[in-house]
Amino acid sequence: MMPQLQFKDAFWCRDFTAHTGYEVLLQRLLDGRKMCKDMEELLRQRAQAEERYGKELVQIARKAGGQTEINSLRASFDSLKQQMENVGSSHIQLALTLREELRSLEEFRERQKEQRKKYEAVMDRVQKSKLSLYKKAMESKKTYEQKCRDADDAEQAFERISANGHQKQSQNKARQCKDSATEAERVYRQSIAQLEKVRAEWEQEHRT
Helix, strand or coil: CCCCCHHHHHCCCCCCCCCCCHHHHHHHHHHHHHHHHHHHHHHHHHHHHHHHHHHHHHHHHCCCCCCCCCCCHHHHHHHHHHHHHHHHHHHHHHHHHHHHHHHHHHHHHHHHHHHHHHHHHHHHHHHHHHHHHHHHHHHHHHHHHHHHHHHHHHHHHHHHCCCCCHHHHHHHHHHHHHHHHHHHHHHHHHHHHHHHHHHHHHHHHHHH
């Protein structure tokens, strides 16, 4: 039996700089907002149609004649008019109910918009920070690797010429290159630590 798939388990992307899961979720929220607007327009038009139809029925019933008739036919005619007016009033009441639903839906959409904007601002901040620190970490890594190569080259050069008179100069260069590599390693490790901190914050924002 296959395990039940959940969104949180399919949210993440192999590319560290990609935000596919977040973008999919955000698009669904935007699609939901569009759906709310479509539903609002449907309710609005339906309410207008119900009100228009109801008022026409009431108007027809109230303008109907039949005043010259007497007895049972007069009673039947009056009953027909009353029923028509009642049906018209029901349609008018339905229009009012639809407008109440429309108002509730509009309020819901606006609340969702405010919530989305709030979380979108937070996510944009942490994602920009993550991307910036990732770029910084990659640059630090590149610098560190280059400094390590320079230190290795200087060390090898020192070993080759240790027997001649330029030993001290070569030794100083080797030491400087090693110090530069050590400093580059420190900066690189610091960048990785900062990146990990913001990555954890980014992940926590996704989970909450």
